[in-house]
Amino acid sequence: MAKKISGPQMVIANRLDDGRVVFLTSSGDWSARAADAAVADDDVSVDALRSVASASEAANRVLSVEVIEADVHNGVPHPAHMKFAMQAKGPSVRADLGYQVSPDWER
Amino acid sequence: MVLINLTGITTEAWTHLEDDMMPGADTRVAAPLARLTEEAEGFFAAVEAVGAVVSTDADYRSLAPLANKLSFVVIDFPAFGDGRGFSLAVRLRKDLGFTGEIRATGPVIPDQAIHLMRSGFDTVEVEDKREAAFKAALKRYSVFYQSDYTGRTALTHARHAVQERRPEQQRKAS
Amino acid sequence: MYAYDDYDHALVNARVAEFRDQVNRRLSGELTEEEFRPLRLMNGVYLQLHAYMLRVAVPYGTLSADQLRKLAHIARKYDKGYGHFTTRQNIQFNWPKLVDVPDILDELADVEMHAIQTSGNCIRNVTTDQFAGAAADEVADPRPYAELIRQWSTFHPEFTFLPRKFKIAITGAGADRAAVKWHDIGLVLKKNDAGEIGFAVIVGGGMGRTPVIGKTIRDFLPEADLLSYLEAILRVYNEQGRRDNKYKARIKILVDALGAEEYARLTEEEWQAIRHHPVDVPAEEVARIHAFFKAPPLPVLSDDVPTVDAFAEKNFLFAAWLKNNVSAHKVPGHVNITISLKPHGGIPGDASHSQMDLVAALADRYSQGEVRVSHEQNLILPHVAKKDLPAIWADLDEAGLGTANAGLLTDVIACPGLDYCALANARSIPLAQSISARFDDIKRLMDIGPLKIKISGCINSCGHHHAGHIGILGVDRKGEESYQLLLGGSGAEDASKAAILGPGFDEAGIVDAVEKVVAVYLGEREDGEEFLSTYRRLGPDIFKEAVYGTH
Numbered sequence: 073m074a075k076k077i078s079g080p081q082m083v084i085a086n087r088l089d090d091g092r093v094v095f096l097t098s099s100g101d102w103s104a105r106a107a108d109a110a111v112a113d114d115d116v117s118v119d120a121l122r123s124v125a126s127a128s129e130a131a132n133r134v135l136s137v138e139v140i141e142a143d144v145h146n147g148v149p150h151p152a153h154m155k156f157a158m159q160a161k162g163p164s165v166r167a168d169l170g171y172q173v174s175p176d177w178e179r
Numbered sequence: 180m181v182l183i184n185l186t187g188i189t190t191e192a193w194t195h196l197e198d199d200m201m202p203g204a205d206t207r208v209a210a211p212l213a214r215l216t217e218e219a220e221g222f223f224a225a226v227e228a229v230g231a232v233v234s235t236d237a238d239y240r241s242l243a244p245l246a247n248k249l250s251f252v253v254i255d256f257p258a259f260g261d262g263r264g265f266s267l268a269v270r271l272r273k274d275l276g277f278t279g280e281i282r283a284t285g286p287v288i289p290d291q292a293i294h295l296m297r298s299g300f301d302t303v304e305v306e307d308k309r310e311a312a313f314k315a316a317l318k319r320y321s322v323f324y325q326s327d328y329t330g331r332t333a334l335t336h337a338r339h340a341v342q343e344r345r346p347e348q349q350r351k352a353s
Numbered sequence: 354m355y356a357y358d359d360y361d362h363a364l365v366n367a368r369v370a371e372f373r374d375q376v377n378r379r380l381s382g383e384l385t386e387e388e389f390r391p392l393r394l395m396n397g398v399y400l401q402l403h404a405y406m407l408r409v410a411v412p413y414g415t416l417s418a419d420q421l422r423k424l425a426h427i428a429r430k431y432d433k434g435y436g437h438f439t440t441r442q443n444i445q446f447n448w449p450k451l452v453d454v455p456d457i458l459d460e461l462a463d464v465e466m467h468a469i470q471t472s473g474n475c476i477r478n479v480t481t482d483q484f485a486g487a488a489a490d491e492v493a494d495p496r497p498y499a500e501l502i503r504q505w506s507t508f509h510p511e512f513t514f515l516p517r518k519f520k521i522a523i524t525g526a527g528a529d530r531a532a533v534k535w536h537d538i539g540l541v542l543k544k545n546d547a548g549e550i551g552f553a554v555i556v557g558g559g560m561g562r563t564p565v566i567g568k569t570i571r572d573f574l575p576e577a578d579l580l581s582y583l584e585a586i587l588r589v590y591n592e593q594g595r596r597d598n599k600y601k602a603r604i605k606i607l608v609d610a611l612g613a614e615e616y617a618r619l620t621e622e623e624w625q626a627i628r629h630h631p632v633d634v635p636a637e638e639v640a641r642i643h644a645f646f647k648a649p650p651l652p653v654l655s656d657d658v659p660t661v662d663a664f665a666e667k668n669f670l671f672a673a674w675l676k677n678n679v680s681a682h683k684v685p686g687h688v689n690i691t692i693s694l695k696p697h698g699g700i701p702g703d704a705s706h707s708q709m710d711l712v713a714a715l716a717d718r719y720s721q722g723e724v725r726v727s728h729e730q731n732l733i734l735p736h737v738a739k740k741d742l743p744a745i746w747a748d749l750d751e752a753g754l755g756t757a758n759a760g761l762l763t764d765v766i767a768c769p770g771l772d773y774c775a776l777a778n779a780r781s782i783p784l785a786q787s788i789s790a791r792f793d794d795i796k797r798l799m800d801i802g803p804l805k806i807k808i809s810g811c812i813n814s815c816g817h818h819h820a821g822h823i824g825i826l827g828v829d830r831k832g833e834e835s836y837q838l839l840l841g842g843s844g845a846e847d848a849s850k851a852a853i854l855g856p857g858f859d860e861a862g863i864v865d866a867v868e869k870v871v872a873v874y875l876g877e878r879e880d881g882e883e884f885l886s887t888y889r890r891l892g893p894d895i896f897k898e899a900v901y902g903t904h
Contacts, residue, residue, distance in 0.1 A: 089380060090450035091405035132382040136400055136775075153832055155771060159402045163772035165700055165782045169433055169448075170403055260391060260474065262514030266591045269511055274626070290375065290392055297510035312378070320367050322360050324504040326631035334360050335504065335634035338641065 082109040085134035185296035235263040239270035256285030268299035297327035373455035397468030413499035414442030418716040425709035476506035483727035487735040489681035495525035516594035517602035532844035557608030560814035570617035585624035654686020674757035691759040702730035763789040770810030777810035779827025779834035820844035824851040836863040
């Protein structure tokens with residue numbers, strides 16, 4: 073059920089083993105940094121990202137895969153919708169938690 | 180597919196009657212409830228055993244007129260989350276007094292094995308790859324709070340029926 | 354408190370082993386997410402926005418000090434140092450790793466706790482009055498019945514895959530502190546003319562997108578018949594509840610479609626058929642469970658404690674806390690304390706690991722080792738000697754737990770909202786924070802009096818906005834958070850549905866609107882009249898005029 077693509081898109085998911093939010097990169101890997109996300113802006117490249125993500129989901133690496141709209145400023149993507157922007161950062165009421173602290177805040 | 184026997188019932192193979200196909204003599208056949216409801220006495224007399232196939236949405240009362248003619252009932256789950264199948268089995272046992280085999284088919288999952296057994300199912304048909312998981316699930320629990328259709332005593336009763344054997348339980352509680 | 358016997362331990366340990374196996378099968382790919390999801394939900398594991406969330410059951414809101422210490426330990430070891438107490442008297446951890454959850458469940462089992470059936474389409478944690486067994490206005494202690502229901506509903510073979518989730522609440526007091534009319538089944542303990550204990554049975558209440566207040570289908574159910582009657586209600590629901598549309602799958606929709614009288618008839622018919630079967634437990638078992646809930650042996654003391662009065666005279670905040678957060682106990686000279694988890698500007702219902710440890714220590718010292726969780730997301734110390742109040746308050750206050758706002762406007766119920774929840778459309782917590790910051794004045798709050806604000810971040814209504822004197826519902830309006838204002842709801846014995854007042858607001862706007870509503874009340878109230886009564890007397894128009902200035 074392909075939706076007509078309007079504007080740049082990126083892929084968000086949660087890692088299966090710990091649930092943490094990740095973004096699909098152009099190398100087909102997953103990054104905690106929204107800025108690392110691969111951006112697609114036409115149907116063909118969105119489908120390509122989607123199939124890489126689905127394969128990763130089928131391989132039990134991630135779950136809850138979604139293709140979402142991206143805001144791109146100076147070549148750096150960020151989720152456009154507030155819900156996904158929240159996922160990229162962490163709870164707005166706990167600035168001390170989540171990727172808003174740092175992409176490796178847990179290590 | 181492989182058959183998991185939940186209760187140790189003796190079960191034999193049967194044939195599913197497609198459409199208007201007529202059974203051969205002395206065979207064991209399963210057919211949709213709707214068809215069986217239409218069939219005359221002769222049909223039941225001709226074969227060795229008849230079973231009804233129903234979906235989880237069947238009203239148990241529609242099985243009542245046939246209950247004493249049926250050797251087995253197959254409850255087909257359209258989805259594993261469709262819990263009506265459990266109540267249907269309970270109704271067959273409790274309200275219709277059905278003592279024949281009750282079989283579950285459809286996408287039920289190993290984690291439901293004990294619920295199926297406790298609700299009155301005897302057997303469940305599963306994909307081959309699920310066999311080990313189903314068998315493991317059956318071994319997982321040995322006590323239950325509720326009474327059920329396995330003949331086990333509910334914990335709430337067992338706690339008080341076994342005082343001689345378990346004096347430490349009694350002391351703790353009083 | 355109930356204490357596990359070997360059987361209870363065996364069941365919970367088997368469940369932990371089962372879940373460990375399920376997690377392993379999921380990680381190996383043997384289970385798909387579609388298959389695993391209902392299994393993890395039935396162990397309280399959700400996937401939220403940032404991580405998994407684990408909801409641990411606090412059966413009927415009762416905790417021992419040791420259990421609370423274990424929760425603090427889990428917050429420290431496996432989470433980010435805090436937990437969130439919910440409107441169903443449970444606790445949620447927001448950051449557990451899926452791979453750690455079996456270990457967490459193992460640790461919980463050590464203190465007789467679990468996460469069984471805290472989510473999923475099954476019978477959930479039974480909730481009750483946070484003052485159960487300690488309240489001065491109680492007919493009977495609801496906890497033994499709640500424990501009976503807990504056992505009956507745990508791994509029920511027939512009712513684990515219901516059309517939708519199923520929530521039961523029970524109250525033993527005339528004042529309903531458990532919102533029983535808003536539950537799938539509400540039970541009200543009462544005595545009949547012969548002085549026998551039984552229940553009024555209410556079915557079909559619920560919030561969500563279709564708020565419904567439950568209807569009474571039986572005025573008096575003898576206590577011995579409780580479980581067979583519940584089984585009959587559930588069987589009718591499991592067979593006939595809708596499964597084609599999850600928004601129409603709750604029992605409230607079925608009760609509405611059949612009519613309460615027909616639902617009562619079907620239940621009665623089935624109940625007569627199964628009554629006196631083994632589903633009802635033997636009297637010895639009822640007695641065994643009751644024995645765990647014997648009232649603690651408290652000495653009768655004087656209600657006049659000059660040292661407390663003297664301390665209150667010198668210290669306004671203590672005096673306010675005494676008035677708002679301390680309530681009557683059955684035994685003279687004793688009280689129940691509500692520990693507010695609503696510090697002004699804070700996150701409603703959150704407690705840090707050190708706060709949990711402190712409350713556990715206070716419970717050991719002052720409240721018979723018992724702690725309760727209220728559906729209003731606060732903690733309770735029951736059975737406290739009045740003379741100990743100044744010392745307890747000082748310790749609480751130092752830890753940020755001394756806010757004197759129980760039952761007042763800033764004692765806000767709020768769901769986690771878009772800060773955590775994958776279903777939310779808008780944030781709830783920042784709104785609760787803005788409101789409590791705006792009204793950060795205990796004198797002003799006490800002048801306003803009892804006023805319940807309840808905030809949900811989406812139509813699922815986890816923040817009970819339908820039952821708020823002032824309810825707030827967050828919605829997503831073209832990618833922006835927007836908030837609707839509702840007035841006139843109640844979750845108490847006079848249950849009512851709140852009604853939407855008018856168009857929505859942004860965050861700053863809704864806080865202003867709340868202030869305007871309060872101003873109308875203060876201007877219009879009659880002597881001693883509480884907010885809800887004033888609203889019911891005046892109706893919405895005068896509030897609408899003040900908020901929207903339609904003229």
